Amino acid sequence: MYAFDWSSIPGSLPFLWEGFLRTLSITLVAGLVGLILGTALALARLSSSRFLSTAAAMYVNGFRAVPSVMVLLWFYLLVPQLFASWTNALGWDSRFISALVAFSLFEASYYAEIIRTGVQSVGSGQRAAGLALGLTPLETMQLVVLPQAFRRMIPLLLTQAIILFQDTSLVYVIGLADFFGIAYRTGQRDGTLVEMLLFVGAVYLVICSVGSALIRRAKTRLTS
Amino acid sequence: MISELCFFSSLLAPHSSLLALDWSIFGQPAFDGSGNYFTFLLVGLGWTVLLSFTAFALALVVGFLVGVLRTVPSATLRAIAFGYTELFRNVPLLVQLFCWYFVFPEVVPVVGPWVKEAVSPLGQQIAASCLCLGLFTSSRVAEQVRAGLEPLLSRQSLAGLALGLPLRDVYGLVLLPITYRTLVPTLTSEFVNTVKNSAVASTIGMVELARQSQQLGEFTAHWYESFIAVTLLYALLNGAIILFSRWLERRWRIAGTIGK
Numbered sequence: 001m002y003a004f005d006w007s008s009i010p011g012s013l014p015f016l017w018e019g020f021l022r023t024l025s026i027t028l029v030a031g032l033v034g035l036i037l038g039t040a041l042a043l044a045r046l047s048s049s050r051f052l053s054t055a056a057a058m059y060v061n062g063f064r065a066v067p068s069v070m071v072l073l074w075f076y077l078l079v080p081q082l083f084a085s086w087t088n089a090l091g092w093d094s095r096f097i098s099a100l101v102a103f104s105l106f107e108a109s110y111y112a113e114i115i116r117t118g119v120q121s122v123g124s125g126q127r128a129a130g131l132a133l134g135l136t137p138l139e140t141m142q143l144v145v146l147p148q149a150f151r152r153m154i155p156l157l158l159t160q161a162i163i164l165f166q167d168t169s170l171v172y173v174i175g176l177a178d179f180f181g182i183a184y185r186t187g188q189r190d191g192t193l194v195e196m197l198l199f200v201g202a203v204y205l206v207i208c209s210v211g212s213a214l215i216r217r218a219k220t221r222l223t224s
Numbered sequence: 225m226i227s228e229l230c231f232f233s234s235l236l237a238p239h240s241s242l243l244a245l246d247w248s249i250f251g252q253p254a255f256d257g258s259g260n261y262f263t264f265l266l267v268g269l270g271w272t273v274l275l276s277f278t279a280f281a282l283a284l285v286v287g288f289l290v291g292v293l294r295t296v297p298s299a300t301l302r303a304i305a306f307g308y309t310e311l312f313r314n315v316p317l318l319v320q321l322f323c324w325y326f327v328f329p330e331v332v333p334v335v336g337p338w339v340k341e342a343v344s345p346l347g348q349q350i351a352a353s354c355l356c357l358g359l360f361t362s363s364r365v366a367e368q369v370r371a372g373l374e375p376l377l378s379r380q381s382l383a384g385l386a387l388g389l390p391l392r393d394v395y396g397l398v399l400l401p402i403t404y405r406t407l408v409p410t411l412t413s414e415f416v417n418t419v420k421n422s423a424v425a426s427t428i429g430m431v432e433l434a435r436q437s438q439q440l441g442e443f444t445a446h447w448y449e450s451f452i453a454v455t456l457l458y459a460l461l462n463g464a465i466i467l468f469s470r471w472l473e474r475r476w477r478i479a480g481t482i483g484k
Contacts, residue, residue, distance in 0.1 A: 002330055002331045065458065065462050065463075066420070066455050066458055066459065067419075067421070067422075067423035067424075067434060067458060068420065068423075069423035069424060069426065070434055070437070070454065070455055070458065073434070073437075073438065073451065074451055074455070077447050077448070162314075166315070166316035166317070167316065167317075169316040169318045169319060170316075170424070172318060172427060173426070173427060180316065180318060180319060184322070193327075194326065194327050194330050194331060197322050197323055197326060198323070198327060200319055201319045201320070201323060204314065204315050204316055204319060205311065205314050205315050208313075208314035208315070209310055209314045212310070212313070212314065
């Protein structure tokens with residue numbers, strides 16, 4: 001039987017917390033930017049302009065065809081080259097910036113698809129009614145279609161946020177120390193990799209299970 | 225104005241390497257002596273295909289089983305299946321992979337020591353990646369199967385039971401034959417996800433496509449060429465899967481339903 005040694009975990013909690021904050025900040029920034037950009041992409045894709053809808057479709061399908069590991073590696077190659085003078089001047093960690101950019105742009109393509117289906121699920125009668133009332137197409141979208149669409153999309157958008165929260169652990173491939181990265185390094189250093197991995201897994205499991213249980217409850221309330 | 229121009233040109237200067245892509249590197253002999261860098265990437269593609277196809281086969285078998293269990297009358301079985309899907313859906317793939325690769329051989333009695341002693345490092349990487357990807361995807365497949373079965377439960381399964389079929393046949397002869405045909409599009413996107421997720425196996429040293437692209441970049445310093453080639457290979461593989469599934473969807477379309 002394996003002799004577990006959990007003694008190194010309490011001592012490393014402050015470092016783990018630091019990593020956890022990094023995980024959270026990537027999730028929040030990428031979630032927000034992804035949501036805004038995703039809405040723009042969804043509307044572009046649904047627009048009557050052929051150019052806009054093709055461009056948005058190419059963006060979305062392009063990002064969805066590539067593994068997130070490759071997206072992270074791509075941006076860790078591109079961002080430091082393109083923005084070296086900025087990140088150096090501001091004293092930012094180029095790994096962190098690369099991760100933020102990569103996840104924001106990547107998530108936008110996933111949010112765009114959720115939002116597009118959400119908008120399409122609102123009956124065309126709603127749009128026609130808005131236009132008949134004399135609202136401009138933009139106002140119809142803003143005041144009539146989007147509020148209904150977002151209400152239906154909330155469970156899916158939040159589920160996507162939980163997936164994003166889990167996926168941020170992939171910043172491991174560009175050497176950024178998030179919650180998982182710190183735990184892995186500490187475990188390697190102290191020879192307690194087994195305990196650290198189990199601890200990290202348990203923390204993720206608890207947070208995400210509670211999150212998805214809350215989403216299920218919200219879903220029944222939103223749809224009833 | 226001039227200073228602005230200088231600022232931007234200094235920003236764009238490193239970027240000029242993009243204009244000087246050198247595709248001849250794929251003809252150069254690979255560092256490991258296995259051939260040239262083109263065949264080097266093809267080896268990676270081969271492992272990616274093997275890994276994701278094996279994992280997806282496992283995911284289909286386990287996923288259909290767990291998905292069915294989530295809809296059976298027994299509350300205990302339903303709860304077990306629910307716990308299974310929650311466990312594999314709520315822990316990040318990377319953490320699951322590291323658990324299979326680093327924790328499993330240490331902690332599990334009998335099997336663990338055997339794995340460490342008798343299985344080669346490559347064998348351990350393959351086994352951990354396939355199991356991890358397969359079970360991770362199975363929880364998602366199970367969710368799709370459950371979602372496909374649920375609308376059929378009230379009428380179709382009652383009709384089956386009323387005809388005197390045992391529960392096993394209600395699933396085998398009535399519910400599942402409808403479900404797997406309607407699930408082709410969603411399962412296709414799970415298959416594509418499996419291919420994409422297989423890139424995570426590079427973190428434990430599995431020599432699949434993402435790993436080969438990093439090694440190619442490290443040894444030749446031609447990162448752009450490497451990443452472009454690998455990105456295209458992933459897109460081609462996923463495109464091929466999507467085309468196959470469209471064909472399957474047409475073939476399996478249920479008469480009387482609308483399908484594009």
